[in-house]
Every structure is written in C-alpha cells, then in structure tokens.
Amino acid sequence: MKNKSKSVAFAGICVALALILAYIEVLLPPLFSAVPGIKMGLPNIIIVFLLYRRGPVFAGIVSLLRILLVSMLFGNVMALLYSLAGGILSLAVMVILKKLNALSPVGVSVAGGVTHNVGQIMMAVLLLDTVQIGYYLVVLAITGTIAGIVIGLCGVLLVKRIPQKLI
C-alpha cells in the first residue's frame, strides 16, 4: 500500500477493530476469577498482525491510539497510565525481538504479553510507591504467557490468511 490516505484509512479501521475487540473483552465474564483484572488483551491480535505486516511504526501508532481510546471509553486516567506503560514496553520488546529474528511470531507475542504485565506492574510500583504489588507478577507471568500464545497464534493466522495485496 503506497497511497498515504489509504494508509490513514487502514489505520482507522485497525483502531476501530481494536476498540471492538476491547469492547468484547469488557462484555466477557472474567477469565480467572481468583485474581480479577486479568485480561486476554484481544486488541493485541491487531497489534501483532500489524507489527508483522506493516512494521513497528504503524503498529505503534495504532497501539497508542487504541490505548488512548480504550482508556477513555472503558477506564480512567489510572487505567490509561497502566495501559501506556504496558503497551509501550511490550511493543518495544516485540520490535526488538522481531529484529533479532530468533523467535517465531508466537514467541514474540509471548514476550509481548509478559512484558505488558511487567510494564503495568512497574507503573503500579511507581504510582503506589510500593514494591509489594510486584508479587502479582508471579500470576501475571503465567497468564501473560498463555495470553501471548493465543494472541500470537491468532496473529500468525491473520498474517497467513489475509492476502498481501489486500492490506
């Protein structure tokens, strides 16, 4: 896709799709009731797909817009800060790992899922001025891995199935 306005329109569609996925996630019952607040991160399917199809800049722009809009619609300022920390860190790690070319997209997505949680916890440590919350990382590392695998598999499927000429 060379056309700039076409690119902008496509970014808009991706953000919209990410918002719909975020909304579906809000509607779904909690996955893991013992530790509330754990989410699959369905919108990240779009981010993983874009990272492999359109590169880090495009994925980054869509990810930032998605985080801003989702936090405004379903969260608050605190949620925005947590999401930003998680989103930026996980995208940075995924971009670096993709460049290193040692992992498949699923592995990259797993690293993204886990570092997303690490970023959120780091923000919580900063905001709450307590390292105790770091203990949550034990649970979040496991759920982040599972989420990363599922998201990664979905991303791979999309990259394979959606024809190159379409997007």
Add this chain to the structure above:
Amino acid sequence: MKKEIPKKHRNDIILIACVLLVAAVGFVYLNFFRSEGNTVTVTVDGTEYGVYSLSENRTEDIYTGGDNQHHNRLVIKDGKAYMETASCPDGICVAHKPVFRDGESIICLPNRVVVTVDLADETETPDIIM
C-alpha cells in the same frame, strides 16, 4: 510432514519454559518459604496510615480520597488480615485471600490503599545497621 521442530519454534518453547520456570520459582518462594508476619501496615497513596498487630482481632475503617469518599474496611481475625468491604468498583481487594505471611499484601488500586504484612522485630536486631 516435517518431523524436525523449526529452530524458531524451539526458541519459543525455551522462552515459554523460562518464563514459567521463573513464575514457578516465585510461586514456591512466596507460598512456602516466607515466615509469618506479626503486624499489618496500611499505606494510603504512599504515606503510612496505620500499623496494627495481627495478634489481636480488630476492624479498621479506612477512609481515603478528597472528602473521605473512598472506604475500605480491613478486618484482622485469627492472625490474618483481609478486606471485608470496599467502595472501589473492581472489588479486587475484597476478593483477595486473607494475608498473614511476611511481605504479603492486599492492594486496592482505585482507592490507592495498600495493606502489607510485616515482621516487626521487637527485640534483638537493631533498627539500623551502619
């Protein structure tokens, strides 16, 4: 059909195994290798709110935020502390299992309340080691 596992997939599996191993070690450490604490410290927005002993049963109402509009009720019973009710929307702190081990905590993010179990040494060790 290729029988051989591609190198990238092997690396994926190594990554996943490492993450899970770290989590497992953390889990075992947090659940089996920590001694029980004897006090709970309540922190609101980073500043200390109060310290209570775990050995006596009590109920503490914690009011926070402007005009004290946020409320958390901390209950200490049988040497364990838990959040009985809270005004926060997610209820994560109320769902949290009772805490009693040194370093365990209940965190209410919306109300910015942190309850941490500590092991206060009253006798032998000095407070500051230079």
